[in-house]
Amino acid sequence: MAVLDILEFPDPRLRKTAVAVKNVDGKLIELIDNMLETLYAAPGIGLAASQVNIHRQVIVIDTSEERDQPLVLINPHILAAEEEIETSEGCLSVPGFYELVHRAQKIQYTAINRDGEPFSAAAEDLLAVCIQHEMDHLVGKLMVDYLSPVKRQLIRKKLLKQQKQKA
Helix, strand or coil: CCCCCCCCCCCHHHHCCCECCCCCCHHHHHHHHHHHHHHHHCCCCEEEHHHHCCCECEEEECCCCCCCCCEEEEEEEEEEEEEEEEEEEEECCEEEEEEEEEEEEEEEEEEECCCCCEEEEEEEHHHHHHHHHHHHHHCCCCHHHHCCHHHHHHHHHHHHHHHHHHC
8 A cells, every 4th residue: 555645735636526436446446545544644534536636536534533444435425414513624635724614514425335335324523524525625626615715815825835845
């Protein structure tokens, strides 16, 4: 397994729309394993393939305390959402920033698992928020898009400065 490079805002590649996965094959399983390795190394609780510059509809999540309950969502789709809440969100592509974002507290969703099997499930609280956050990445949307233009620009400038200092 390999730790992949995570794109950081304002990288334009984060704005690309991911395409649906047609087949769950060995190459996709390798991507999933590498994404999980990257997620745990970051450390984070969710990662979309778009964040590692692979624009396919694949998400990995692990909100467990022990970091031993990975959830793989291929071609996820939200069927229903209810009860809006405001939560403090961070993002591996917007490192060091935590901002208040409104999301549904409860969702019903469908996806395909890493074995290629379709399933439906319900999620609430942190898991529901995480799924919504990662699904945004698949359509080129970032948590900063929920912020005011002034706040988004401030974060952009700070991250560009940090990226310049690293280079």
